Amino acid sequence: MLGLDPDPRELWPASDAGAGGGTPQQRAADAVLRHCQALIDATAEACVAVKLQLARFEALAAGGWSALEAVAAHARRQGLLVIADGKRGDIDVSARAYAGALIGGLQTPFGQLAGLGADLVTVNPLVGRDAIEPFVAAARAAGAGVLVLVRTSNPGAADIEELELRRGGAVWERVAELVEQLGAPGIGDSGLSDVGAVVGATAPGHLARARELMAAAPFLLPGVGAQGGRVEDLAPAFAPGRAGGLVSASRSIAGAHRLTGGEPAAAARAEAERMRESAWALSEDPGLVR
Amino acid sequence: MLGLDPDPRELWPASDAGAGGGTPQQRAADAVLRHCQALIDATAEACVAVKLQLARFEALAAGGWSALEAVAAHARRQGLLVIADGKRGDIDVSARAYAGALIGGLQTPFGQLAGLGADLVTVNPLVGRDAIEPFVAAARAAGAGVLVLVRTSNPGAADIEELELRRGGAVWERVAELVEQLGAPGIGDSGLSDVGAVVGATAPGHLARARELMAAAPFLLPGVGAQGGRVEDLAPAFAPGRAGGLVSASRSIAGAHRLTGGEPAAAARAEAERMRESAWALSEDPGLVR
Numbered sequence: 025m026l027g028l029d030p031d032p033r034e035l036w037p038a039s040d041a042g043a044g045g046g047t048p049q050q051r052a053a054d055a056v057l058r059h060c061q062a063l064i065d066a067t068a069e070a071c072v073a074v075k076l077q078l079a080r081f082e083a084l085a086a087g088g089w090s091a092l093e094a095v096a097a098h099a100r101r102q103g104l105l106v107i108a109d110g111k112r113g114d115i116d117v118s119a120r121a122y123a124g125a126l127i128g129g130l131q132t133p134f135g136q137l138a139g140l141g142a143d144l145v146t147v148n149p150l151v152g153r154d155a156i157e158p159f160v161a162a163a164r165a166a167g168a169g170v171l172v173l174v175r176t177s178n179p180g181a182a183d184i185e186e187l188e189l190r191r192g193g194a195v196w197e198r199v200a201e202l203v204e205q206l207g208a209p210g211i212g213d214s215g216l217s218d219v220g221a222v223v224g225a226t227a228p229g230h231l232a233r234a235r236e237l238m239a240a241a242p243f244l245l246p247g248v249g250a251q252g253g254r255v256e257d258l259a260p261a262f263a264p265g266r267a268g269g270l271v272s273a274s275r276s277i278a279g280a281h282r283l284t285g286g287e288p289a290a291a292a293r294a295e296a297e298r299m300r301e302s303a304w305a306l307s308e309d310p311g312l313v314r
Numbered sequence: 315m316l317g318l319d320p321d322p323r324e325l326w327p328a329s330d331a332g333a334g335g336g337t338p339q340q341r342a343a344d345a346v347l348r349h350c351q352a353l354i355d356a357t358a359e360a361c362v363a364v365k366l367q368l369a370r371f372e373a374l375a376a377g378g379w380s381a382l383e384a385v386a387a388h389a390r391r392q393g394l395l396v397i398a399d400g401k402r403g404d405i406d407v408s409a410r411a412y413a414g415a416l417i418g419g420l421q422t423p424f425g426q427l428a429g430l431g432a433d434l435v436t437v438n439p440l441v442g443r444d445a446i447e448p449f450v451a452a453a454r455a456a457g458a459g460v461l462v463l464v465r466t467s468n469p470g471a472a473d474i475e476e477l478e479l480r481r482g483g484a485v486w487e488r489v490a491e492l493v494e495q496l497g498a499p500g501i502g503d504s505g506l507s508d509v510g511a512v513v514g515a516t517a518p519g520h521l522a523r524a525r526e527l528m529a530a531a532p533f534l535l536p537g538v539g540a541q542g543g544r545v546e547d548l549a550p551a552f553a554p555g556r557a558g559g560l561v562s563a564s565r566s567i568a569g570a571h572r573l574t575g576g577e578p579a580a581a582a583r584a585e586a587e588r589m590r591e592s593a594w595a596l597s598e599d600p601g602l603v604r
Contacts, residue, residue, distance in 0.1 A: 029407070032420070033422055048424045048425030048427050048428075051425070052427060077411075079402070079412045080408075080411050082411070082416075083411045083415040083427060084427065085379050085415070085427075086380045088379075089376040090375075111402070113401060113440075114367075114401050115467065115468040118319070118370075121321075121369035121372070121373045122373075125373040125375070126372075132323055132342055133322070133323060133330070134322060134339075135342075136338060137338055137342060137374065137375075148403055148438050148440055149440070150403075150439070150463060150475065151401075151466050151475075152470020153470045154468055154469060154470035155468070155470055173440060173441070176440075176441050178405040178442060180441055183442035184441075184485065184488065184489065185440065185441075187481075187485060189477050189478065189479060190479060195485060198474065198477060251405075
């Protein structure tokens with residue numbers, strides 16, 4: 025899966041061609057949009073989804089939100105699922121507003137506000153069950169899904185997520201139980217639930233335990249490539265079939281040409297195909313390919 | 315302090331006057347802007363800050379971000395601090411992008427991207443220390459501050475934040491230790507640090523312990539009013555002086571006229587003044603008034 029995490033200081037060379045006037049934000053947003061479109065076009069055949077890192081678009085203000093919508097639309101036209109990676113988490117009324125923004129919109133006296141229409145959204149569970157439920161409700165109504173941060177890919181994941189509980193297990197394992205509970209009513213014909221988990225590819229030792237706690241949850245597996253995770257270590261994620269694991273890489277695809285040389289699009293395509301082959305080699309059940 | 319949490323279905327009556335054409339998002343964003351400006355104008359004299367709930371603006375897409383910038387500028391013109399309540403939390407590169415978006419911007423080949431210029435931002439600590447540090451660095455460089463979610467105001471706070479640790483204490487107390495550590499280099503002449511804590515006013519039993527763990531942290535105290543918290547219960551927050559506690563109410567100020575009758579602006583002003591008097595009555599040190 026293609027992670028889109030566009031740093032405006034590291035866009036593909038052609039992205040700022042023809043950049044017109046406007047504010048720095050607007051010019052950067054235009055270039056980010058072209059960069060993301062080119063990356064999608066280069067890698068779509070080897071991917072099932074794009075993951076949009078919302079921080080990069082938020083940094084571009086209003087023009088960034090427009091670019092985000094345009095990138096999501098472009099990915100959809102290429103047949104890709106859209107994952108809005110915002111890691112939002114807030115009390116119930118605010119969670120409903122975020123869910124409306126990223127999934128299905130909101131009915132108001134001003135008319136129906138369109139949402140981003142994401143197929144999956146990442147959610148931060150710290151604030152508790154009532155911060156997750158509005159996302160689950162909105163996703164379920166829209167045929168979308170939720171990916172809850174369970175064990176993230178960064179070094180700091182040890183600070184809170186790994187704390188050992190008096191009742192046994194770690195904080196992240198308690199979050200995993202919540203994911204399993206919230207997802208139970210949303211298990212579809214595929215055997216997968218509409219509530220999944222973010223489990224970093226950088227700590228593969230946790231994957232078997234995570235799969236034990238969340239049998240039906242799709243796993244989003246970030247951290248492959250630039251953060252040090254390796255696809256080959258992720259087998260437990262694919263226990264329910266190929267669709268059980270969504271392997272995400274951002275910088276290692278967008279920046280593949282820096283390692284391999286050559287044209288950025290060709291290098292990105294080759295890296296995305298290499299990742300897909302590695303992931304599929306781990307999976308046994310071709311019936312679940314998406 | 316005035317919480318701005320504008321539900322487009324519950325704006326003050328005059329807010330949609332003169333709403334022109336455009337998309338539903340744009341009309342809603344225009345009305346939200348007018349509503350927030352009117353609320354600020356009505357209550358500015360009784361407040362030190364506005365807290366902007368980013369979810370409400372995100373739900374209005376690109377027009378919502380423009381409205382957010384305009385509301386922040388209006389609050390600043392009225393002499394108020396601006397708190398960007400986005401509860402962002404992500405790995406280091408993404409946290410830097412969010413910090414740029416909400417605080418000091420980012421230098422790019424397209425020119426300097428302006429940030430929102432918030433004086434304080436709320437941050438979610440689940441992902442760990444490396445999700446907080448980029449916000450602290452950006453805030454410290456800009457003379458701003460960070461408010462880390464320590465113990466939130468919602469019922470679900472018990473699900474994760476209250477879990478008891480094997481080493482003793484609860485998850486939220488470990489987060490409080492992190493806040494104290496990150497804030498130690500940022501204690502100013504006032505005795506307050508530039509790293510503070512969100513501690514819900516709905517669980518006042520935690521406040522004395524929170525103050526014990528975070529002696530120098532400013533506390534943002536949401537949950538007064540609609541969520542059931544009472545200013546009178548918040549005394550420990552003000553131990554370092556009046557500026558030690560920022561009491562936040564959103565719906566109880568914006569919707570005061572529904573309880574008291576009369577004109578919305580007058581009712582909001584009266585409620586904001588009542589809250590200020592209650593908070594100041596708890597504090598002993600007039601030297602720290604902001």
